């Protein structure tokens with residue numbers, strides 16, 4: 001299993017150059033015997049939600065209208081030649097005009113296994129000039145209503161989530177209840193969190209905290225893959241990690257740039273947790289958790 005961390009992608013960097021970087025990591029992965037390689041969220045472009053525009057259509061060049069498309073076909077072909085599957089995050093513009101923050105999962109034969117469209121869309125819809133930079137994901141992407149699926153692939157049960165999704169325990173549990181054995185998560189996380197900068201020094205801690213908890217509490221591998229480093233003047237968290245069902249980090253990136261992180265991931269190891277402490281069928285009490293799906297915000301007692 002490989003995590004293909006990316007460093008920054010400049011605003012003017014074209015798809016051809018970016019796909020070349022993705023292929024360089026794929027070639028390294030082939031040398032290391034990787035069978036599944038995970039790229040970050042929005043792995044083909046700069047993180048464009050940091051800029052406001054009145055005219056979203058003027059940003060259409062950041063979105064993919066087909067997958068594979070003319071530029072990404074090269075990646076699909078190289079992966080198939082290596083017999084490596086991959087997960088790739090990208091901005092999706094559908095034929096009927098919907099915009100999603102999506103990830104495609106492709107098997108080692110070049111066949112699409114599934115697509116995931118981000119459920120939890122963070123940030124804001126309108127320009128907020130008080131911020132040093134914007135986080136306009138809610139302007140550029142719709143919330144998907146498709147939920148969290150799990151697919152039979154790569155000899156196990158594979159799920160996907162994207163960046164902010166990893167902070168929500170419901171994300172992991174939705175997939176845990178489908179028996180997930182490995183969750184693939186790409187992220188772009190600016191170190192500076194404008195609404196509450198006291199969280200800035202804790203970004204690395206929170207990143208691992210939520211993914212390690214999600215792994216352990218659901219007895220699943222979690223692979224978290226960053227686009228890190230300083231992109232267009234904004235520093236983003238790296239620290240990509242492969243996390244075991246025990247919650248332990250078994251491999252972690254040491255740079256903030258393009259870097260391949262590899263680990264042997266035995267999916268059977270999930271059983272240690274799924275069949276003991278977290279034997280859901282035996283111990284869960286869903287009738288005690290009614291608020292989780294019936295209520296959105298907090299209702300305090302009188």
Ligand code: CDT
Pocket residue numbers: 041122123135162163164165167187188189190
């Ligand atoms: N891409 C993404 O979801 N990033 C968010 C940033 C914090 S919300 C402004 C994250 O949860 O990492």
